[in-house]
Amino acid sequence: MVGILPGGGDRPRSPPAETVLVPADTLVMMSAEVETRIRHAIEERGPISFSEFMDLALYGPGGFYDRPPVGRTGHFLTSPHVHPVFAELLLRAVLDLRERLGRPESLSIVEVGAGDGTLAADLLRLVDGRGGPAVDYIAVERSAGARASLAQLPVRVVEDLGDAVHTDATVVIANELMDNLPFRKIRGTRDGVVEIRIDAGGKRFVEVDVPCDATIAELVAEGGPSLAPGQEAIVPTGALRFVDELAVILRRGYALLIDYGSPGGSSGEVHGYRDHRVVADVLRDPGSTDITAGVDLEAIVRRSEARSLRTLGLTSQCDALRALGFAEWNATQRARQAELLTGDAGGRAARVWEGRSRASLLVDPTGLGKLKWLLVATEDLSPPDWIRPPAEGPID
Secondary structure, three states: OOEEOOOOOOOOOOOOOOOOOOOHHHHHHHHHHHHHHHHHHHHHHOOEEHHHHHHHHHHOOOOOOOOOOEOOOOOEOOHHHHOOHHHHHHHHHHHHHHHHOOOOOEEEEEEEOOOOOHHHHHHHHHHHHOOOOEEEEEEEOOOHHHHHHHOOOOOEEEOOHHHOOOOOOEEEEEEOOHHHOOOEEEEEEOOEEEEEEEEEEOOEEEEEEEEOOHHHHHHHHHOOOOOOOOOEEEEOHHHHHHHHHHHHHOOOEEEEEEEOEEOOEOOOOOEEEEOOEEEOOOOOOOOOOEEEOOEEHHHHHHHHHHOOOEEEEEEEHHHHHHHOOHHHHHHHHHHHHHHHHHOOOHHHHHHHHHHHHHHHHHHOOOOHHHOEEEEEEOOOOOOOOOOOOHHHOOOO
């Protein structure tokens, strides 16, 4: 279960029209706090795994996710922040899955990595406005700052997925979660595979090679091709652990996992993201930048099936949203724009055009449209029509 790292990053983010970023001096203070914690961990135990480095840099006190970095006041946008039509079309998918669950009176929606609550708020608003089914919405979020934001919504907020209480009718949503879960790094050498760990080298952190422990060696043995000398790969330990937890709590239901990645290994080099720009050196100023790499979806599928979850489909976000009615929505908006222009309401027509332009980013195959939608489910459930079944082959 190893993702080879080819050149180039693949996690495009969509900048907001107006961005109010965390002040630079605040980021420096956060980074200093995180750096101290990382150096203390290294002093105690020697070089730490890249996974532990990520965990401290992203999720520890003062880490990048200590306060929500996503949204119009953050460092990047995800699909729910681009346009509300994302939630509208996603709700169609959720309601279709509810039909396949036997139309329960109450549906549990569990959003893992709920962030600032934008998606939760949009989905609940749409359900309420349409007189939809009763929804028990559970937001799972590690970030204390994000949990504070989520507490203002009519949702149940928990810190760990295992704390969520589920019914026999559950839909789990994880949007851009797995590519931020801590992973370990390995490198091929002439003498075999070694693990890349992080050590304190003077004023900065450095990579050092150490022998693989038993856990990594076992995952490497399962992961396919050997690494040539100098070739690096990631071992998605955090994402695999997430799948293990998902299999335990999902008694009967579906899980829709939306993320950057590819069916044949990790996609893109390890990189950071700050201020809408890619950061190449993720060891510098930890806590001030995102750390990510595309997800090895093949490894996720293997682990899901090993935990008795069926893979029902894998498709691109572009194809999924089009199957759920994006083109029809866009045509309706285009007609409304033309009507407003005819009625001498140019300002309102311009706002409709602007909304259509933003929404088009969701299906752009070079941007958000290349996100992958992976649907897994418990044994007794049928696949929907809006996602490509595994029999139709891999998605590029």
